[in-house]
Amino acid sequence: MTTRGTRLRLAATAVAALAAAALAPGTAHAAPPSNDDFDNATAITLPFTEQVDPREATRAPDDPNSCLHPANGTAWYSFTSTVDTTLALDFHRAYVDTGVYTGTRGALALVPRSCSTGSEIRELDARAGVTYYLSVAANSWSWPFQFTAEVVPQPANDHFAAAETIGALPFTGQVKLAAATVEAGEPTASCDHNPGSPSVWYEYTPVETGSLVLSADAWADHNAVAAVYTGPERTELACVHSHHGILRAEAGRTLHIQFTAANAGADDVVLGLRAAEVLRPALQVSPEGASIHDEVRFDNTSQDPEGYGTSIERLDFGDGTPVVAPDRSYVYHRYAADGDYTARLTVASLGGRTATITKTIPIRTHDVAITGFDVPTAARVDATKPIDVTLANGNYTETVKVTLYRGTATGFQPVTSLTKTIRPNRTTRFPFTYTFTAADLTEGTIVFKATAEPTTRDALPSDNTVIAPATRVRKAAPQGAS
Known part of the structure; x- marks a missing residue:
């Protein structure tokens, strides 16, 4: 059983042990900074540098509240200059609250626009003979930081x-x-x-x-x-x-x-x-292999390394038509005749920068057309019949593949094809044959289709496909019949 006297002795022993531990050699304990109070402000003498430990800083009851977070303690500095000068106050990226004051304790006046919170470098415009007081506050969990002050010289090119x-x-x-x-x-x-x-x-x-x-x-x-x-x-x-x-x-x-x-x-x-960087002119022309039937599109794809973009100042198509200056990044033009034309694009951007590029535009009107498609009107099973496709050609020698298709319930299926090189400004016959089958008889009628595919881009592809009238299919002829 523990008596009241025993409890008192135990309590006294515990207090003594704590006190002894606190005073034991080798144990460090943070103390408020020496300039924790306004009356002990550290005088700044230039050049000035100091290590600041804000963790044990306190606040006096009469510390001004205008620039401080209520929970932050303060360290105080003073500065008096014999000449007008400007100081740079650098806290080396520490996040602190600062304020600059003049006057005396209990009657301090905040210097206008001197409150600051953050990690930036501050400035202090000091007039000769005036004592300025700088309060520096940081959170109690902040790490120690370096504080330096130095004169900012007047720039040589101030005037x-x-x-x-x-x-x-x-x-x-x-x-x-x-x-x-x-x-x-x-x-x-x-x-x-x-x-x-x-x-x-x-x-x-x-x-x-x-x-x-x-x-x-x-x-x-x-x-x-x-x-x-x-x-x-x-x-x-x-x-x-x-x-x-x-x-x-x-x-x-x-x-x-x-x-x-x-x-x-x-x-x-x-x-x-x-x-400034020079412009990089570029002109994109489409379609490739254009003809006199095409609306040729000219796109300004120029680049401005400065990032301001470009606009078309002048565009010459090279065929004697008027030069244009469109208000958009592209324009269409149709050429009247085949030939090689030199287009010239001039682009502009900010700062009076211009650049010009030329590009050769080849205009070639390649055009083949199916002008004849001869198929039998009727045929018997097992009979082989001729089918002819006739092509008309324009101004250039062309290599053309003609394909014959047979129509089915699921669409047209290729039967055979023939490729020829055909000379300009003439017609050429592509001969085929087809043997009719029992499957054709089941269909009752057969529809043939022919397509012409030149190796170059055709100016008018709509006349390169023809579907013939249906061919009626009958039973095979009796044996011995002609």
Whole structure:
């Protein structure tokens, strides 16, 4: 039996054991960071780097709530500069909440637009003599991360007069816009949805006329804008928003390129300029072996490696008919006479790019026709009768296979065939014979069909098949009868 005194002694022993375990050497326990409280904010001296462990961070009752998740503890930093400057605050892809404040404890004022949640690099625009306080918060389950702060230099090409000269293409320019400024009288690009954002300038003078591809931090989420101007009035030639575009550039005419990115912060943004890929013209013509009876179809199958597609600018059929510029990707045309015609297709795409291709169109009217099909009107079983097929031919020597078919209850079945080479502009006889059978007598009448199949495409195939009138079949003649 355990008495009350025994229970008290056991409890005291357990507490002592826990305390001893907690104080035992070699056992590590996380503690709040040294700058866990506002009064102990770590002063940022440049260049600055620190390992941050947020797992035991806490929150003071008077910590501001404007930028923090309620469950996250904070670490505090302070920064005072003797000159106006811009800092890049990099948490090396850690997901953190940050806010920047001025003032004193209990009366902190949030710096406008300084709240941020995520893993991006932040910027801090610091004015000389002002002390800024940075709160950094992360979930208690976050791993330790590195925090660095460094000055973002003002871009050398911040002003129009100091534009960076682009030499040979392709060109890629990487820049931080956090410390860039806005000049008085700076133009606003037509596709800029955030006018007044700081910008940098580039200039390029083409040595030859051609099409250029301008890329404004394509596919990134920085809201980048690149605008191209020319002349002393800065007339806008092109504007590209967070993607790429094509413009036409004339040899010797300088292009002034304004580059801005409203959401870049202290991230790098990239401007690209290169020569546009040339078009790849292609013309598909159908049908093959066309004749004067065909509506020949011309399809623009050209490709634009830049992905903008092509349109037909001019199409010359090569036979003296008017050149066309259709509003679709194909057009039909009928030639009046046989011959070889040179078709010429010119296609166009964005940036004034054009390309031309020629193609020889052979027009040959091959035409054979069954003009005669002689079958007996009646025949007896076991009798062999002649069947003649007559073909008329057009302008070319043709090789033609003529097949004779016999009609049955299930359709026509081939009987025999004959192949001949026939000369142009004449008729040719294809002679066959057929021996009538008892099976034919059962049918009562037999229907014959003839088909003509030239080795070349026939211009009018409808006259290549003929079905003859039915032949009546009778019993075999009595033995000895003629």
